[in-house]
Amino acid sequence: MNSCQKNKVLIKGVSKSFENLLIVDDISIELREKEFVTILGPSGSGKSTLFNIISGLIKPDSGKVYIEGEDFTGKTGRVSYMYQKDLLLSWKKIIDNVSMPLIIKGERKEDAREKVKKYFEIFGLEGFEYKYPHQLSGGMKQRAALMRTYMFSKDIILLDEPFGGLDAITKSKMQSWLLDILDRLEASILFITHDIEEAIFLSDRIYILSDRPARIKEEIKIDISKPRNSDVITTNKFNNIKRHILDLL
Amino acid sequence: MKRWESIEDKVIPTVFFVVLIFLWEYIVQVGLIERYILPSPTDIIKAFPDMHPDIWKHVITTVQEAALGFGIAILLSIILAILMDNVKIIKKALYPIIVISQTVPIIALAPLFAAWFGFGKLPKIIVVVLVCFFPILVSLIHGLESVDKDLLNLLKSMGASKFQIFKMVKFPATLISFFSGLRIAATYSIMGAIIGEWLGGKSGLGVYMLRVKQSFALDKFFGAIVIIVVLSIMLFKIIATLQGMLMPWEKEQNKS
Ligand SMILES: Nc1ncnc2c1ncn2[C@@H]1O[C@H](COP(=O)(O)OP(=O)(O)OP(=O)(O)O)[C@@H](O)[C@H]1O
Numbered sequence: 094m095n096s097c098q099k100n101k102v103l104i105k106g107v108s109k110s111f112e113n114l115l116i117v118d119d120i121s122i123e124l125r126e127k128e129f130v131t132i133l134g135p136s137g138s139g140k141s142t143l144f145n146i147i148s149g150l151i152k153p154d155s156g157k158v159y160i161e162g163e164d165f166t167g168k169t170g171r172v173s174y175m176y177q178k179d180l181l182l183s184w185k186k187i188i189d190n191v192s193m194p195l196i197i198k199g200e201r202k203e204d205a206r207e208k209v210k211k212y213f214e215i216f217g218l219e220g221f222e223y224k225y226p227h228q229l230s231g232g233m234k235q236r237a238a239l240m241r242t243y244m245f246s247k248d249i250i251l252l253d254e255p256f257g258g259l260d261a262i263t264k265s266k267m268q269s270w271l272l273d274i275l276d277r278l279e280a281s282i283l284f285i286t287h288d289i290e291e292a293i294f295l296s297d298r299i300y301i302l303s304d305r306p307a308r309i310k311e312e313i314k315i316d317i318s319k320p321r322n323s324d325v326i327t328t329n330k331f332n333n334i335k336r337h338i339l340d341l342l
Numbered sequence: 343m344k345r346w347e348s349i350e351d352k353v354i355p356t357v358f359f360v361v362l363i364f365l366w367e368y369i370v371q372v373g374l375i376e377r378y379i380l381p382s383p384t385d386i387i388k389a390f391p392d393m394h395p396d397i398w399k400h401v402i403t404t405v406q407e408a409a410l411g412f413g414i415a416i417l418l419s420i421i422l423a424i425l426m427d428n429v430k431i432i433k434k435a436l437y438p439i440i441v442i443s444q445t446v447p448i449i450a451l452a453p454l455f456a457a458w459f460g461f462g463k464l465p466k467i468i469v470v471v472l473v474c475f476f477p478i479l480v481s482l483i484h485g486l487e488s489v490d491k492d493l494l495n496l497l498k499s500m501g502a503s504k505f506q507i508f509k510m511v512k513f514p515a516t517l518i519s520f521f522s523g524l525r526i527a528a529t530y531s532i533m534g535a536i537i538g539e540w541l542g543g544k545s546g547l548g549v550y551m552l553r554v555k556q557s558f559a560l561d562k563f564f565g566a567i568v569i570i571v572v573l574s575i576m577l578f579k580i581i582a583t584l585q586g587m588l589m590p591w592e593k594e595q596n597k598s
């Protein structure tokens with residue numbers, strides 16, 4: 094780990110209970126500039142809750158959230174956050190869905206449209222600017238949601254199982270696509286999944302979470318050089334990491 | 343496949359309707375039911391020329407009362423729904439009372455309105471407001487409640503204001519439900535005006551029906567019912583057209 098990389102997000106000793114049930118237990122996580130870090134944990138362990146805390150929607154019972162060194166505990170509006178569902182507005186065309194973050198920030202509709210237009214190519218949505226969400230495939234909807242997320246804040250992005258609802262083929266295509274565009278996005282990304290291969294394939298580092306209450310079991314650095322392609326899945330290195338994680342869980 | 347189904351959807355009820363009319367005509371023609379009890383469809387059609395100049399002022403009165411009452415009911419329920427959605431105490435206090443108030447039979451109340459407000463248009467409009475208001479309010483509240491909580495959180499996480507959330511998400515998400523309430527209320531509105539008129543007044547379809555009934559002109563009585571049905575269907579269609587214009591995304595959804 095390169096120590097001269099700046100800390101984008103630093104979570105220090107965060108805990109949270111719901112109705113006396115401990116969900117997140119003393120978790121500390123860091124995300125450095127342009128890093129791709131995955132939080133891998135079983136279903137229902139408290140991963141989404143952790144993201145709600147980082148995004149400021151939920152206040153932790155104890156612990157702090159720092160973004161670029163500044164205390165952002167319980168404050169919304171700084172990082173962009175993509176939910177497990179695509180949450181596209183069915184009554185708005187894709188271009189207006191994607192412009193939504195800019196409009197919330199007070200831009201005029203026409204200006205916002207102009208600004209987002211050039212990103213349709215990167216996100217593979219060219220030609221679908223003026224379609225409604227239901228006219229898109231599942232993978233495209235996810236890309237549109239991702240694009241909307243990116244439009245809000247381009248430096249720190251939280252992705253909560255963005256490919257969870259997709260079929261296996263679309264999912265692996267989306268993973269390769271995401272890996273492909275990472276360089277161009279220049280973002281620091283926190284990623285949630287319970288898919289081990291997905292985690293290894295995409296990440297620079299992985300935090301393994303325990304069952305509820307979520308605790309960090311181990312932090313694993315993936316030293317498979319980037320750019321990667323889908324061939325790495327069959328290499329020894331990949332399989333050793335996978336075996337190691339399977340043993341942990 | 344889909345097209346055939348929609349043709350089927352239209353053909354089956356139409357055929358059934360025509361068969362029913364013929365059956366009715368036949369039963370009266372052969373004398374199974376006497377004409378002074380039930381006029382035949384052709385009798386009713388023949389009655390329209392006799393009704394002609396006289397009926398229009400009644401139609402206009404009823405339509406005015408229904409439209410005005412409907413409009414007031416829409417405004418009232420929008421205001422109440424927004425209040426109830428934003429201030430939880432208001433919702434907790436008012437909603438049960440409003441639901442219970444619906445069990446009071448309006449027909450029983452209508453004579454009181456006549457006693458309080460006279461025989462003009464006002465008591466009729468009040469009846470229309472009362473019958474229309476509830477379905478619209480319920481559809482609005484249901485719509486507002488059913489907005490995806492994650493979607494609201496997403497907007498909050500982006501730092502959207504309450505008004506922005508209302509404008510971008512709550513209002514459009516509620517439209518579908520709102521229009522289904524409007525369609526129900528639209529059919530109630532004409533009926534509400536007729537109920538109001540039934541208790542007396544100078545003009546209106548209800549008043550007209552009372553008069554022709556008293557002179558045993560059953561054909562004209564049924565003629566008035568036909569007009570009521572046509573008016574209700576027209577109102578229903580107007581609402582559906584409005585919905586298509588205000589919600590273009592729905593239309594394209596059905597096309598694909
Ligand atoms: N607002 C809340 N009130 C009460 N309990 C909650 C609340 N939010 C989450 N929980 C509970 O916290 C636990 C963890 O939920 P969370 O959504 O964070 O899990 P997750 O790891 O994201 O699961 P999944 O992989 O299924 O998405 C669950 O048992 C859930 O019932």
Ligand SMILES: [Mg+2]
Binds near residue numbers: 140141142177253
């Ligand atoms: Mg989750």
